[in-house]
Amino acid sequence: MTIRTVSEDMRINIQTEIDEKTKPLGSLGRLEELAMQIALIQGTLKPQIKRPTLVIMAGDHGIARLGVSPYPQSVTGAMVQNFAMGGAAINVFTKQLGWQLELINCGTLEKNEIDGVYSLNMGPGTANFLEQEAMSATELQKCFHAGEGRVRLHADLDCNTIGFGEMGIGNTSSAALLIHCLSSVPLEVAVGRGAGCNDEQLDLKLKVLTKALERHGRITDPMKALQTYGGFEIACMTGAMLEAGRLGMIALVDGLIGTSAALAAIRIDPRIKPYMIFAHQSQVVGHKELLNELDVKPILHLSMRLGEGTGVALALPILQCAAAMLCEMATFASASVAKKLPS
Amino acid sequence: MTIRTVSEDMRINIQTEIDEKTKPLGSLGRLEELAMQIALIQGTLKPQIKRPTLVIMAGDHGIARLGVSPYPQSVTGAMVQNFAMGGAAINVFTKQLGWQLELINCGTLEKNEIDGVYSLNMGPGTANFLEQEAMSATELQKCFHAGEGRVRLHADLDCNTIGFGEMGIGNTSSAALLIHCLSSVPLEVAVGRGAGCNDEQLDLKLKVLTKALERHGRITDPMKALQTYGGFEIACMTGAMLEAGRLGMIALVDGLIGTSAALAAIRIDPRIKPYMIFAHQSQVVGHKELLNELDVKPILHLSMRLGEGTGVALALPILQCAAAMLCEMATFASASVAKKLPS
DSSP: OOOOOOOOTTHHHHHHHHHTBSSOTTTTTHHHHHHHHHHHHHTSSSOOOOSOEEEEEEOOOGGGGGSOSSSOTHHHHHHHHHHHHTOSHHHHHHHHHTOEEEEEEOOOSSOOOOTTOEEOOOTTOOOOTTTSOSSOHHHHHHHHHHHHHHHHHHHHTTOOEEEEEEEOTTHHHHHHHHHHHHSSOOHHHHOOOTTTOOHHHHHHHHHHHHHHHHHHOOOOSHHHHHHHHOOHHHHHHHHHHHHHHHTTOEEEEOSHHHHHHHHHHHHHOGGGGGGEEEOBOOSSHHHHHHHHHHTOOOSBOOOOOOOTTHHHHHHHHHHHHHHHHHHHOOBHHHHTOOOOOOO | OOOOOOOOTTHHHHHHHHHTBSSOTTTTTHHHHHHHHHHHHHTSSSOOOOSOEEEEEEOOOGGGGGSOSSSOTHHHHHHHHHHHHTOSHHHHHHHHHTOEEEEEESOOSSOOOOTTOEEOOOTTOOOOTTTSOSSOHHHHHHHHHHHHHHHHHHHHTTOOEEEEEEEOTTHHHHHHHHHHHHSSOOHHHHOOOTTTOOHHHHHHHHHHHHHHHHHHOOOOSHHHHHHHHOOHHHHHHHHHHHHHHHTTOEEEEOSHHHHHHHHHHHHHOGGGGGGEEEOBOOSSHHHHHHHHHTTOOOSBOOOOOOOTTHHHHHHHHHHHHHHHHHHHOOBHHHHTOOOOOOO
């Protein structure tokens, strides 16, 4: 199955529908652009957000052993348990906003088997990419297949809007390398403070990543880049996003790490891009530059840097309002409101 | 009754509570700032958003007869009817997001009596401020009292979060003059295209407003400025915002016109400011400058310029998540998650 190119045939009809609503032309700004995108994805003038589902993928990273994060690796597994218990930010947000939440363990150092968490049985996380490739080609395929399978499951449950979050101590290191390899963003711009590096840790992180690049090179093939520098959770997200596109679903992308997975997906098949909605612009400068290069506009700017899909979660009500605007607003004719005077 | 100064005594306790949640320090960005503000307003570590209510105030403007808006004045009344019928953008958004919606007619040229709309019986709108003051001192008081009364009614219904929207052809002209009089924003920066002026209409608008300033002067007394340049709906909002502060409620402010009412309220009593949450930054350059001068940060940047309280409506889920974060998230201790390594 391939990703259907979003048909532009309906664009004029959708724009006419938006412009007939009782409001000055263009006055709903980003909401109008989102309504257009959703209507094009669904190929209808009456788009709907059905069974919104947020999938969190967690994985550990061999590189974390070198001290590129201020948190110990054990936090990845502990946070997966926290997700399962309902205590994390993303639990609070998804419950408040009406998301379905699924948890996937893509290989963590600790707590690989937790009730309520779908496990890929990938072992304790990726290898240290200073020593070898982060994962084998077989492991990469396993991540892709798992991501695809879970997305199909949700589509079968009548979900048409899926978003992705992640957890993984050290995964901003993977994301920075992927972004540098697959876009024109310089490494030092793509590298941020992650979960809160101090100056010294940031310096170490940049040195470690520069060394990794010296060893493996700036790999521009997206699959090879994922295999060399990726994380299991990032690869799983990339596979899941592509499958969401094949199934004609809205795919919501979170912050820096989510966008690194989206970038890999776009490089694998650019037809996925019109199905993607970018939820939040992270504080990392490289994220803004990458979004600009991809020519996409994030919905929210809330200075968050938590991951877990928190940006995706918070963007949902805006998408729902954009869809409802098309479905429910009166037109100038139906409400007997005078249109703009001829100028 | 006066506005209670928000007590800062709890700030340290609230910050400790936020910092104990299972997330890197500060990683929820604006959500943490909003949680702090709401907790300070309510004086509790467990803040709640109760019966959120959005009040739309509509009024016509004498100045609109001079062609400062691309829409005819009849649109104000027609849109009030559209609100009452449920067909406007704000109806769709408030229904989608769980707001109570109240409509107040503060004097419109047409359709002053519509079922489901609370009418102030203020006649067909303000006077043309090129010829005389927009309203009498008595009319200004009537607007204030009405706004206060409606806010008390909602507080009695156990609402603790109130937001304000407006509708009034020509009211960006009033707003621009109020902003220029009560802040350091130059008139030409405060004047925008409103509901969609072309270059010629924008030029006319600036000329008309400059002439009004020449006649009445740059009035820095907020009550006198409201009386001279205001709209009934703007004055009603100012009175309502001040009452919300007296009652210890969260007061949500919309875009350019809402902020002009908020500015007048702050100039009347600066103690109101900590109760205000600014929902959306409008496309008008002067709005950004005014928000900077007031040292407040809007939650959303969605390039909207519709009014009606649409920005306020869309900000609610983010406030609800900020409050829920404080009430429901696990702490590092309760979830047995390791904290940041000592650096």
